[in-house]
Amino acid sequence: MTSKISFTKMVLQNVKERGAWLLVSFLAMLMALPVQTMMRLDNVAAYGLKPKELEKEAANVFLNVTGFDNIFLLLLVVVSAFCLGMTGYMYLYSKEKTDFYHSLPLKRERMYFVPYVSGILIFVLPYLLNLLLALLAGAVKGTFPEGAVSMAFGAFLNHIVFFLVFYHVAILAVMLTGNLFTGAMAYAAFLSYGFIIKEVFIGMAERFFQTVVPSMLQGGSVSIFRLSFHTGGWTFSPLYAYYRSISDAVGISGRNIPWLYMGIGAASAIVVLALCILVFRLRPSESYHKAIAFKKLEPFIKTAVVFPFSVLFALGISSGIGKHVFGWFVVILVFTAWVLSTAMDFLYRMDIRESLRPRISTGVVLGMLAVTTIIYRFDVLKADTYLPKEDKIESMSVYIEKMNGLYSYPYDSAYNRGSSQMKAYLDNTKFEKFQDIYSLAKMGVEVQKDNDGFLKLKDEESVLYYCVRYHLKSGRDVYRYYEIKQDDAAVSLMGKIYDSWEYKEQTLPVEFIDEEKITEIYLKDIHTTNKQVTTSEEMMRKIFKTYKNEWESLSFEESTSQQVVGFLYVDSLTGDKNLKDSDSSVDYGIVQTQSLPLYEGFVNTRKLLEEAGCPVYTAEDVDKIEKVVLTSADEVGNEEDFTFTEPKDIKEILENSMFDQYSNPATDSYPNYSKSVRIYWKDDTGESKDRVYLGKDLPSCVKKVLKTED
Known part of the structure; x- marks a missing residue:
């Protein structure tokens, strides 16, 4: 006999029983959407920006908060999915509640879908209502950019899709476990296991290989205690798919709706939902208070946990040992695997004596660790010496x-x-x-x-x-x-x-600068710092074009034999040069500066700079220099000054000096920061120039005063 009570009434009754969660969901969404929208728009208004800049910044903030780039909303999606998934099926962790619900005249499918649908409503309805309030708040504040509605509801759809993914994962975590602690651990494991497995392969590769270095290509790492978790790269995790959907939506090419990742998320949600229903139908009623609801899954879960964490712990503790003395790595690996295996068995049985018994699953873990270590230590797959034909x-x-x-x-x-x-x-x-x-x-x-x-x-x-x-x-x-x-x-x-x-x-960086968008050119040489090349736009373009041609013609041998006598700092716009602020004649756009080395052989560029009133001074202009002061620092930081006034000494020093941001790759020559040079010009014709350094090969006049002659 089954109940004939309307499914809708049962869902509404369940929502009513979970009214506290509905209230919390509404208040959280209220803070994340309309309240944050008003606060951030007020904050932008207080910047004191020009009208065009204010409009642009306000529109950007509004689209971020109501769209994809709202960090509070992202956290709400992940946390709400966990809380609603857990609370909807928490009765499975209690003997009394399980017996009560299973005694009701309800089919298992209906028993599953009543809390399932109510949980979705508790999240979706407050989100939708507060999204409308946020859009209204923007309109009241005078900020409602074109495409705001479509982008907001595109983000709404994306967040809902991934909420369902996390929601189903949380429900699956409940179905597979018998208490809240292991349920929460299972949810965290489902979200992070892809990252953890990736770290095992990255960590082992970087410990035992020399040429396979994933972290160098993925942009660094995040350190937690003594373990490093590398960023970037594909990771089989719903969290990573959610992150990619957001990063694609707010990418450098502009805002767009990530249909591909939404499709991946929707497919994943359907698969996990089907798995949840299957597990719910198969779940033994007496699984409450057990660590794992299905006893046959215990050795598989134990292996899945012990293997990666043993590797990561051994890598972290043995960090710095190296691959030629990896005995300690093996000892730590085996010991950690035994401790974690014992801990997992104790969690299953809550009996110390039983947990200490040898088990096949422990042997499987040790075997997997042995095979993995041998593959990496002895490069069985020849990854480190890979060279395709x-x-x-x-x-x-x-x-x-x-x-x-x-x-x-x-x-x-x-x-x-x-x-x-x-x-x-x-x-x-x-x-x-x-x-x-x-x-x-x-x-x-x-x-x-x-x-x-x-x-x-x-x-x-x-x-x-x-x-x-x-x-x-x-x-x-x-x-x-x-x-x-x-x-x-x-x-x-x-x-x-x-x-x-x-x-x-x-x-070459010059290939990435649009000469039509150049706004200013500055010169830095031994005579002056960042002197503006005051000339017409046509002349600036001519200088840049000439410089570009000379750099493109520069051979590697010439680049290693010629001295860099200065730098050109080229300011250019990234946006539309014709877009102007209504209150100013200044071009509106983001200005970026490129530092370009000026080689002594760029005679045509130097000639044009001189015509523009910016001659490039070199060691040949020694007659204009009053003196050069060398500051030499020892290993403990004690400094001593040496003054040179003889023209031949000054010329020798300048010919062997370099700017602080330049090095010579072929000669392996870099600024010697313990030997800095300060140039003083006659009649105050130039600045007292510093941030010039000697290289590794010291001039003979410097060796003489430092008493380091060969």
């Missing part, structure tokens, strides 16, 4: 730290997207004539084979660091990082790569 490669790209590290790019450039500029550069460059890059990569692989990844260098030798992307004809991308000795062969390959037009076109 040339005929399997469609294109390659290379990031050489000593060359690419000198350059910065406009922040709207593709190279600044994501959390790693190195990976962004590798992904957005393509060299179809890759023979020289392949030869450089081959040198890295040979070092890995011969020296097991560890270079043996003499004191005067240096290391060349670089990362390579192989884009295979199969469509797969493979990344590898190499360290080799910077010898003549390596420098020769660097030069060939640099001199190719493919490299210059895709790498």
